[in-house]
Amino acid sequence: MMKKVFLGLTLLSMVNVTNGQRKKQKNEVIEFPMTEKHWAAVTDNVEFLNYKTQAAVRSNNENGFGIMLKDFEFTNGTIEFDVELKGMGFPGIDFRVDKDTLNSEKFYIRYFGTPDDLKRTTLQYAAVLDGVNMWDVTDEYQAAATIYEGKWNHVKLVINGKQMKVYVNDTQREALHVPALEGVTNSGAIVLTGNVVYSNFIVRPDATEDLAANEGYDHTYSDSRYLKNWSVSNPIDFPFGKDLMLGIARNPGVAIDTNLLNSKTVWKPLKAERRALVNLTRLFGSTAQGQRKLAWIKTTISSATDQEKRVDLGFSDEVWVFVNGQPLFTDKNYYGSPGMKEPRGRCTIDNTSFQLPLQKGENEILIGVTNYFFGWGIMARVADTDGLKFN
Secondary structure: HHHHOOOOHHHHHHOOOOOOOOOOOOOOEEEEEOOOOOOOOOOOOOEEEEOOOOEEEEEEEOEEEEEEOOOEEEOOOEEEEEEEOOOOOOOEEEEEOOOOOOOOOEEEEEOOOOOOOHHHHHEEEEEOOOOOEHHHHHHHHEEOOOOOOOOOEEEEEEOOEEEEEEEEEEEEEOOEOOOOOOOOOOOEEEEEEEEEEEEEEEEEEEOOOOOOOOOOOOOOOOOOOOOOHHHEOOOOEEOOOOOEEOOOOOOOOHHHHHHOOOOOOEEEEEEOOOHOOHHHHHHHHHOOOOEEEEEEEEEEEEOOOOEEEEEEEEEEEEEEEEEEOOOEEEOOOOOOOOOOOEEEEEEOOOEEEEEEEEEOOOEEEEEEEEEOOOOOOEEEEEOOOOOOEEE
């Protein structure tokens, strides 16, 4: 299932963006019929055909396919297309795809065979960073929508600078509003993917309606409870079956393996980005399939007294928390496992919480974070800031 959902991620590594660029006129409506003249097949199962009187494209088997728009670079404007769902089709569009095809902005529809108008996970936006679809750390960018079986669904994207509005079937009311596109590209190619049927693709360059180009509201921006200033180490290989801790013959009986963290570890500053996310994928890129990596992050909390504070923690995929050098808390967030955190293995501030004992004065908070699956990072928030100062 996951392979089908994120087929576009694989496709992006197989195609080169063309350098050609047709000249665009202001307010122009550009039609790109689903034919080989306009679209390059990325996979070998692409079938261009006449479908329900429309020029269309689909898979010639039950696997997802991919196509790229030829000789066109998209920056801002409106994109519209029709899509008919087939089984678990997961139609997706990548736009602003860069020339190495590893970075883009991505929107897709999740379709499990039974439409549900209230299912919040029907629509998803996520940045693609270094080939990694960041869906598991962008829970906020999901929405419900009315989708149809057996007939065309009309999709409209309005994109301007850092913002995007998405309409699905209802063109008067946006289904999803993304206040800040989180990718690293400003312009690039367009790719369509999925086991679906596409038709009636048009672009209106620079037609952005009333959508602002600058980033929109971030609910964590003025919330002083979030821990936003960290230091981070470089990631190291950390195979499954390996533990962070070593047993020692004294109280408290365990210590961090010095092969993983020691006085020679190099630290560099790292600020949390939007949504207070400490985004390790943006910093370190992808983790090879089947491998696991470990990075350390740390921060300092000064307390006016000895006290405890509840900490809410979102994370992906595993964390080990230490306070003043002593182990305090560990947890796992494995997507697809019975123990995955709500909401369904995604990193959100609601994943878990623990009590943080603070001594009077400075306290070092150290967290080991691992990655083996899609995006990785953490977000942390204390219950209140009474008697506290952050570094």
